[in-house]
Amino acid sequence: MKAAVLHKFGDTPKFEEFPDPIPGEGGILVHVKAVALENVDKMMAAGSHFASQQFLSTLPAIVGFDGIGMLDDGRLVGFGGVKAPYGAMAEKTVIPEGYYVPVPEGVDAVTAAALPASALTSLFPLKWAAKLRPGETVLINGSTGVSGKLAVQIAKLLGAGRVVATGRNEKSIKQVMEFGADAVIDLKRSDEDLIEDFKKEAGEGYDVILDFLWGRPTEVLIKSLIPGELRMSKPIRLIQIGEKAGATISLSGDALRTSGLQIFGGAAGITPEAMGEATNQVWDLLRADKLRMDIEQVPLKDIEAVWKRKDFEGKRIVIIP
Numbered sequence: 001m002k003a004a005v006l007h008k009f010g011d012t013p014k015f016e017e018f019p020d021p022i023p024g025e026g027g028i029l030v031h032v033k034a035v036a037l038e039n040v041d042k043m044m045a046a047g048s049h050f051a052s053q054q055f056l057s058t059l060p061a062i063v064g065f066d067g068i069g070m071l072d073d074g075r076l077v078g079f080g081g082v083k084a085p086y087g088a089m090a091e092k093t094v095i096p097e098g099y100y101v102p103v104p105e106g107v108d109a110v111t112a113a114a115l116p117a118s119a120l121t122s123l124f125p126l127k128w129a130a131k132l133r134p135g136e137t138v139l140i141n142g143s144t145g146v147s148g149k150l151a152v153q154i155a156k157l158l159g160a161g162r163v164v165a166t167g168r169n170e171k172s173i174k175q176v177m178e179f180g181a182d183a184v185i186d187l188k189r190s191d192e193d194l195i196e197d198f199k200k201e202a203g204e205g206y207d208v209i210l211d212f213l214w215g216r217p218t219e220v221l222i223k224s225l226i227p228g229e230l231r232m233s234k235p236i237r238l239i240q241i242g243e244k245a246g247a248t249i250s251l252s253g254d255a256l257r258t259s260g261l262q263i264f265g266g267a268a269g270i271t272p273e274a275m276g277e278a279t280n281q282v283w284d285l286l287r288a289d290k291l292r293m294d295i296e297q298v299p300l301k302d303i304e305a306v307w308k309r310k311d312f313e314g315k316r317i318v319i320i321p
Helices: 039-046 109-114 116-129 146-157 170-178 191-202 215-225 272-287 300-308
Strands: 002-006 014-017 027-037 067-070 076-079 092-096 100-102 137-141 162-167 183-186 208-211 236-240 261-265 295-299 316-320
Touching: 002 300, 014 300, 027 076, 027 109, 067 109, 076 109, 109 295, 109 316, 116 146, 116 208, 116 236, 116 261, 116 272, 137 146, 137 191, 137 215, 146 162, 146 170, 146 208, 162 170, 170 183, 183 191, 191 215, 208 215, 295 300, 300 316
Parallel strands: 137 162, 137 208, 162 183, 208 236, 236 261, 295 316
Antiparallel strands: 002 014, 027 067, 027 092, 027 316, 067 076, 076 100
């Protein structure tokens, strides 16, 4: 069969022949239909992710850790649980029994591969970590990526009264406005101008902040939250999700003492029950066509070229075997 094969950490996966998987006891054969290419796939293949050795424990191996496929009985499912050397970016793979969920009728393989994981990245923090209430003001810091664009839409669907977004790419900023953002702050402005913009767009204050950036933009944002006078500040729930702008920040004590700022991780509040509820909610939104995303389908044979690209600009790449 054909597959995207990694021979050593740091290399680009190659489109080449690989032995067909043979399910052992308790294993299931999956005919792969669509796999989303995400940053974590590249980090794993580079050897820079903390779990690289765990998930690519033997090389050569096929890259990719989950996707959408068809079982021998014709059911379309979302699958995971792959083990090296058989990853997801191939014509076939094997998974352990029980490591799949049915894809609801009315949702195609490409959409199922592209949207749910990214949507959950925003739905979980908004609904379970932040416990967003109708009418609250939400700031999406880093809205022009795939998950950020979905976060704007989901915040509105959950009843946010006002959604403010940040970004750098002009084309994506325009699209974020089309997705429902009430205002977008351009992060290319100076720190001083950014502080003024954050204060101006906050209105009576942000209630929830979803942070996909961290690093310098978040430092400036937090600085803008510190009051200039002694007063009681309402709670601001900042949910830390990504670190596209940096892995660390400098955090002054007064940012916590006087601003009302509360910082949570993106996984806060997640339970098995919440996982099931959130997944079903995402499927419902997809069937109702309430979520939009730019998706580019790329044939598996072009894996080397797409792996090296840097022009995604908020699009989700889906590999089609």
